[in-house]
Amino acid sequence: MKLKDKIAIVTGAGGGIGRAAALLFAREGASIAVVDVKDETARETASLIKEAGGRVTALVADVSSSDDVKRMIEATVATLGVPTVLFNNAGLSPSFPKPALVNITEESFDRIIAVNLRGVWLGMKHAIPHMIKAGGGSIVNTASIAALVACNSAEYAASKAGVLALTRVAAQEYGPFNIRVNAICPGATATPMARRFAAANPAGSAASDPKRLERMGVLGRFAVPDEMAKAALFLASDDASYATGATFVIDGGWTIMALEGGAHYTPEP
Numbered sequence: 001m002k003l004k005d006k007i008a009i010v011t012g013a014g015g016g017i018g019r020a021a022a023l024l025f026a027r028e029g030a031s032i033a034v035v036d037v038k039d040e041t042a043r044e045t046a047s048l049i050k051e052a053g054g055r056v057t058a059l060v061a062d063v064s065s066s067d068d069v070k071r072m073i074e075a076t077v078a079t080l081g082v083p084t085v086l087f088n089n090a091g092l093s094p095s096f097p098k099p100a101l102v103n104i105t106e107e108s109f110d111r112i113i114a115v116n117l118r119g120v121w122l123g124m125k126h127a128i129p130h131m132i133k134a135g136g137g138s139i140v141n142t143a144s145i146a147a148l149v150a151c152n153s154a155e156y157a158a159s160k161a162g163v164l165a166l167t168r169v170a171a172q173e174y175g176p177f178n179i180r181v182n183a184i185c186p187g188a189t190a191t192p193m194a195r196r197f198a199a200a201n202p203a204g205s206a207a208s209d210p211k212r213l214e215r216m217g218v219l220g221r222f223a224v225p226d227e228m229a230k231a232a233l234f235l236a237s238d239d240a241s242y243a244t245g246a247t248f249v250i251d252g253g254w255t256i257m258a259l260e261g262g263a264h265y266t267p268e269p
């Protein structure tokens with residue numbers, strides 16, 4: 001078991017990638033604090049873990065709120081023990097179809113940055129002092145391929161690029177305390193977020209057609225949440241003991257493609 005006797009916090013664990021990661025981390029021996037802004041879905045994930053024999057607590061927190069994040073850490077310490085694994089996964093996508101940069105509202109810009117970027121910083125801010133006392137830890141932050149290429153709205157892309165910058169600085173500052181900090185950049189993953197994205201884009205556009213979206217990567221399909229969970233598990237576990245400050249792009253080859261359709265040209269061997 002890769003996380004035997006560890007205590008792990010997974011944010012955004014009420015659905016999608018976060019739920020898959022919470023279940024996988026639990027199967028790998030960790031006690032899990034399932035955190036989500038939605039009480040009901042957090043409890044659902046916690047029930048699934050409990051039914052499978054895992055040790056778990058469900059916590060409601062909005063990761064953009066410092067008070068909430070502080071409470072999330074304190075409640076984890078009180079109920080499970082000191083967390084030495086943190087998967088900062090909670091994230092918010094902008095309303096779809098995505099507006100052009102000049103049409104983004106200030107409200108939307110601030111909210112996306114607050115959840116996706118400030119939330120990741122707050123998680124680290126409040127967890128790291130505990131990890132230092134415990135002698136080390138491992139943090140995985142969720143960015144996106146939108147941090148690397150222009151494929152989503154400006155405020156979402158900026159929030160995710162910020163996550164990569166936070167990850168590098170945190171890794172540099174806390175490496176000496178045996179805390180590793182890495183980021184994953186998921187590509188299109190079949191979660192409620194991805195379904196909302198495809199459903200809301202203008203009919204006829206590449207982004208409205210799940211089949212066309214799938215073909216944009218060289219593997220020709222969306223990821224399933226478990227594939228992202230496994231990448232997070234690798235980075236969270238001692239298997240990645242020499243990885244820190246790294247960006248793990250796991251996108252079925254989306255970002256290696258220069259042009260849509262290029263994936264379908266297969267040269268003769």
Ligand SMILES: NC(=O)c1ccc[n+]([C@@H]2O[C@H](COP(=O)([O-])OP(=O)(O)OC[C@H]3O[C@@H](n4cnc5c(N)ncnc54)[C@H](O)[C@@H]3O)[C@@H](O)[C@H]2O)c1
Nearest residue numbers: 012014015016017037062063090091144188189191192193
């Ligand atoms: N699905 C994709 O294709 C994709 C691609 C790249 C990156 N990502 C990123 O992966 C992460 C997970 O995405 P997903 O696809 O599983 O999304 P999702 O919408 O399916 O799940 C996100 C979860 O986070 C929770 N959440 C939202 N705001 C929150 C807040 N303020 N505080 C606490 N919890 C909150 C939601 O309730 C939900 O349970 C996000 O950071 C997202 O930006 C997803």
